[in-house]
Amino acid sequence: MKIDRLIGILSILLQQEKVTAPYLAGKFEVSRRTINRDIEDICKAGIPLVTTQGPNGGISIMEGYRIDRTVLTSSEMQSILTGLRSLDSVSGTNKYQQLMDKLAMGNSSILTSNSHILIDLSSWYKSCLAPKIELIQAAIGAREYITFAYFGPSGESRRKLEPYLLVFQWSSWYVWGYCTDREDYRLFKLNRMLELKALDERFEERKVPAYDMSPDKAFPPRISVTAVCEADMKWRLIEESGLESFQEREDGKLVFSSCFSDPGSVFSWLLSMGDRVELVEPEELRVEFAAMAEKICRIYR
Known part of the structure; x- marks a missing residue:
């Protein structure tokens, strides 16, 4: 998209004092004529660019004109690039890697100094999701x-x-x-x-x-649940609900308390825990779950 290219051109000019039109045309895979039109559009937007001729000529931001380069610090730029890198894991392409290269033009350390963070947004359904x-x-x-x-x-x-x-x-x-x-x-x-x-x-x-899909809004807590879990399920409770979600009894079992949005969510959680959990409250769901368990048993007998 054109706006992406304009931002990319500005990013390069902020990091390099002067570049040529052929260089930009090659980077963005467009014609020199397109780059010339882009330069005119950037000037119309109020950012004065200067084009000089000759062996040392090129395109640069007018001397004396200041654009605050600290709007994005190096650390903030690294965070953006990490996010862009993760998008390639979804699409299965390297188009965001190419954008990263353009954004980090002239400062390759930005691409490498945050390499200890990897975000993979792909899934088992990558082929149909992309x-x-x-x-x-x-x-x-x-x-x-x-x-x-x-x-x-x-x-x-x-x-x-x-x-x-x-x-x-x-x-x-x-x-x-x-x-x-x-x-x-x-x-x-x-x-x-x-x-x-x-x-x-x-x-x-x-x-x-404004988009607002916080967990409490998407899955409003309507049902308070108390359950007793076996000690070997501690990892599961910590991972899903946190250390504060349960108390350990003297016999080693874990008394779990939490809220669920609907009965189906409660039953799904109980089934996923198998025989390592007993629902204590609410009593009406305990009765309903027992009836469900009997139906499941009849299927497999």
Whole structure:
């Protein structure tokens, strides 16, 4: 996109006093004429660039004009580049690596000094996720509707969405936008979407509210649960809920207390713990879970 190229040109000029048009054209894989138009656009935006001719000529920021280079410190730039590096793990390409090279032009230490951090956002579903992410990214940029079949706990439905955000949260990828069917903003999990298509139909951007999907909002704590876990499940409780979520009894067993959003979440958690947990409260869920366990036993007898 043009705006990305303009930002990239400015980034290079901030790190190198002078560069040539052919150099920029090669870096961004465009013609010299395109670079000349970009330079004009940057000047129109109020940043004075100077072009000089001759053997030592090139493009530079006007002497005496100051752009605060400390807006992004080296540490902050490293954090950005680490994030960009992680995006390649999703797409399976190296296009973000190429962008990193451009951003770090003239300062290769930025690329290497933070190499002790690795973020891998890929998943077992990488082959089907990457095309969805690419399609949704393009639709967001072009302000195009997307449609898809969605499979959720309440069943299957077809949706038409104004996409506004791609979100990586709770170890999964989602798209957030305005659902025309529900006439409200909704969050959809990409792995539950099939028959995803971008329509050749543009939407007018709304006044979008701030995205807020904190755990308490997405999964409001409605059910207080007490359970007794075997001692060898301590690692699981610490990983999922923290050290403060349980107390150790004299016999070594762990009294776990937490809140869940719905009975299904409680039952899923109990089943995942197998015979290493006993639900104590609430009593009504204990009775319901016992009935469920009896049905499961009948299936396997």
